[in-house]
Amino acid sequence: MSALDVVDVDVAFDGVRVLDHVSLSMASGDITALLGPSGSGKSTLLRVVAGIIRPDRGSILIDGTDVTAMPTHQRRVGMVFQDNQLFPHRSVIENVAFGLKMAGVGRTSRLERSAVWLDHVGLHGFGARTVTELSGGEAKRVALARTLAVEPAVVLLDEPLTGLDRDLHDRLAAELASLLRAAGTTALLVTHDADEAATVADRSLRLADL
């Protein structure tokens, strides 16, 4: 059984077709990169999978269950946004613990688990900081920890390393690859950078070919 199936999805904005009969299948633990120029609809596909955008046609299956009509919060998808979307009114640890809180995990337990995730992403001791004082790379790590902490069925990464300087970019790409593999996560990565795709993912696809 595949972890994620995108079946024949169409999306149009104001009459312009952005996704046209797109289909995609991913096995569990698979890390796939989706390549394509900006504006080609890669992010839209991630949003359709996450349930943020409703497709005009087609369906989304996660672990074999049709989730097309299911609201985002019930889908068990995690998403790392290009601009992180950390919650500015919460500390670093509270950001990481947010998903666990929504899942009903008790305070002590969720803070412990979040601290472990902060260690995983190399931010030991950062828990009490406010997210507005983080550097670009640190914020990205927090976003990653926040998403992985709830152990979602599928992790969606929308240009996660765009906008970082070259050095940091390469370091984070390698870290990201090992983190995702260590967690055994099924992950769909959107990027316009073929090198990044090769570093992080098991296979690369072009949206135009789907």
Next chain:
Amino acid sequence: MNRLPRSLVAALAVVPAAALTVFFVWPFATIVSEALTGAAIRETLTRRGTWEIVWFTSWQALLSTVVTIVVGLAPAAVVARFDFPGRGALVGLLTAVFVLPTVVMGAAILAVLPDALDRTVFAIVAAHVVFNLAVVVRLVGALWELLPADMEAAAATLGASRWRVFTEVSLPLIRPALTAAATVVFLFSFTSFGVIRVVGATGTRTIEVEIWRRATQLGDLGGAAVLTMLQLALLGLAVAWSTTLQRRHSRALGLRLRSPRRSPSGRRERRVVAAIIGGTFVVVSAPLAALVIRSFSTPTGWSTSAWTDLGRSEIRPGLRVGVDPWNAIVNSLTTAIWATAFAVSIGALASLAIAAAGQAGRFLDAGLMLPLGTSAVTIGFGMLITFDVPPFDWRASWWLVPVGHALVAVPFVVRTTLGVLRSVDPDLTAAAATLGASPVRAWHETVVPYLWRPLAAAAGLAAAISLGEFGATSFLSRSGGETMPIAIERLLGRTGSILQAQGYALATVLAAVTVVVVALTDRLQSGVRPSGSRDRT
């Protein structure tokens, strides 16, 4: 230097400064001295009725605020997040209702509610809520728009339901706007006068109403003055508390970009959004529609008699009720014209002086804003008890009411004009000087031409304020000199369906005139920035 001569700046400032001193500072000082007598203070503060009134004023204001916020959040969210046909119309309608005179809103609520609810606290709160929805929708909506939709989506991907997204992410982040909106609504409801006078029962009294009753009905000037001071103190506390709250909750979010609005998608979302839009339209427009309908309704069926008889002061041959609607319309228009003329001349002179004077201008600027922080009732009361001794016994003068209105309007004139004046690029004046223009000439050529448009807009605002002014007028208007708001309150306060229908007809006229004037003003203001200006944002 290229500065205007000091003598000219001083000459510009002298009239507004004198007007402020005579018609605001002096009356206010009179109230203070009236209040500062041991007997009046003791009598007022030990009277049980005083504290019952303070209690009622506070809880009805608090209840109005909470209900307005709760009712206003859903339309605020919808307006911030969604694009839908009629979005502009909805915001426009809410804003139009916000600028309606208090007496008209009171009349509209009386018209729409079933008789059993008239003259109840429910009616008072309903009026405050409908009135102030625009405050919540506009203030909260504006901040909500800046909150990235993706941040809410991020919370959803982490397992937060719609409700939890709202309570855990959106609500904490819009809290500064929420506090600001709640403060505005609370201050408005706390100092409510026109609404209470129209929809409240005879014994229903806020502090403002009690000030008016003591001063004009019971002749207890000392008591009224003490209550004025007490109200100012309570308002000061409320503002201080809200400022601290806002400071504590404000964070640098670095939110600059408006999140793009989208169309509602999916059947459920479309239904919820449509219900919120429809509900808001109904809540806001039903009272206005009822106003018009009730003006045509008599116990014997539909009739246009309330309208055709507006000019007749006798309800039956030989029987007069002392309210002449047609006369009130004429009075209102004349008063508005004079009030506008006073407000615009004082405001224009003041703005020119403030813009040219630099540091010293700040005093005049701050001074002219004072009437804004004082309730109209306080202004009217102060003028009533100050100008009653010869040679300053001006109570019978035709110009006293327009001057009172002008005082309320001047802050708006100054704010409208000053912003434009300050945005004129100083290099423009310097350029004129290099071309041989004297400072006065350069100023005349480069600054004055920008003045007309904001002044026209300010004139519209002043006219709208004067047309609907009720608080100060209640103290100052003389028999035979009733303005529309005064006449509406009287007509609706009488029993008799003909009088009621006439009250509703007159309220309809006032509502229509106000909305037209404000709409015209809005159009003028949208193009108010001079083309050669520097962006000061």
